[in-house]
Amino acid sequence: MGGTAFTTTPENPHLTAPPVLHGAPLDQAGLVVYAVHGRTQGPAFMVEQADRVNLPGVAWVCPQADADTWYPQGFLAPLDDNQPRLDQALDTVRTHLADLGRMGWAAQDVVLFGFSQGACLLAEYLLRDQPSCASAFLHTGGYLGPGKRPWPAVPESGLPGTETVLLCAEEDEFVPLDRAEPTAGALASLGARIEFTTYDDPLHHLNEDSIVRLRRMLRTRLLERVEIVAEAEHPA
Template sequence: MSSNMHLTHQPTRHGAPPESAALVVYAVHGRGQSPAFMVEVADRVDLPGVAWVLPQAHDFSWYPQGFLAPTQENQPHLDHALEAIRAHTRPLLGEDGPPVVVLGFSQGACLLSEWLLRDQPHLAGAVLHTGGYLGPTERDWVASPGRGLSGQVVEMFTAEEDAWVPLHRVEATSSAFRSLGAAVELTVYDDPDHHLNDDSVHMIRRYLRHRLGPSAQ
């Protein structure tokens, strides 16, 4: 029996059925949240033809410490969270399925940043709102043979002075994505609230609309 408690929770499904959707969005919530938060985001985005797959962190947190803590202080929870993402996304990324975009907010954006930079999966795109890769210092990232993030567009949002996610780490994360070949659009708001504001929701809707599969064109 697996000791990974994140895998005891099946992702919530919302919106169109994945098998008939024009786009799948795998959306990861933040600390203290649940899939219900991402259901609200999906309803605000309000884009037909999208299947939302919403994982649930055990005890509502993907890892215990802040994302800038030494990585070992977040183990084994971090490895378990990354394993859960791999397990959830593997069946979504089949050759015959619709395009897949990942979206994360806060701790979810941090977790997805770490996964994207480590695994460099082939996706239709990524939206990372108020998050960056983990660890106390900046890191260099190398494209894996045959992988990398060339051709992917990563949309990032953050606040100039967020209470939990410093701008310098978001900027370092955007540079890391560029170093692996991704095109990055980073929007920085003069907005101290730790949330998705109406402008970012509008931009997420536009970003996802451009990645809808052929069945929606």
């Protein structure tokens, strides 16, 4: 692995500080989770979820939004109403993932995890860029904007076959089901392998079943990577 320095710049308010690192050191981990917090939460919230998952061998990279908010208005507002913060937030995700690539982490070894506003940001990123990644876990989120949007496939995109778990309460006070469902459909139309689950749960949170599902996803990816590395080091 290369160095562990993340890009910072005063030109993007979300990039004035490096992400918070938690769990296994990046140069010793078997898997990376890029964990994006929701509105007003901050990286500490994602660190709490990492501790709930409690899976050794995983490095958690938790970016910090300016003032703990990735974009100012609700995610169903017109896109222009959330500029320039939205573009800056998307640039933050791209920059950090590029940093991980420079450190030696293949995109297929990085899981994207977002909650609430963080899930919305990652849904928008996945649909716009259609990047390669190990898996995506989007809890209580959907793509941005007031209405349905077209999502043409990006040539040589990385979404086909990508395991993508989306979870949402049936009556969440911030994220309506009629946006979470088309987000799952849009990702599926681009080839992602979708698992979509709804909860009869009035609280805006990650319940224990969500943590079990996340742990299961990460354990599977971690075991797959260990097997790949072992095979490369000791071919038959």
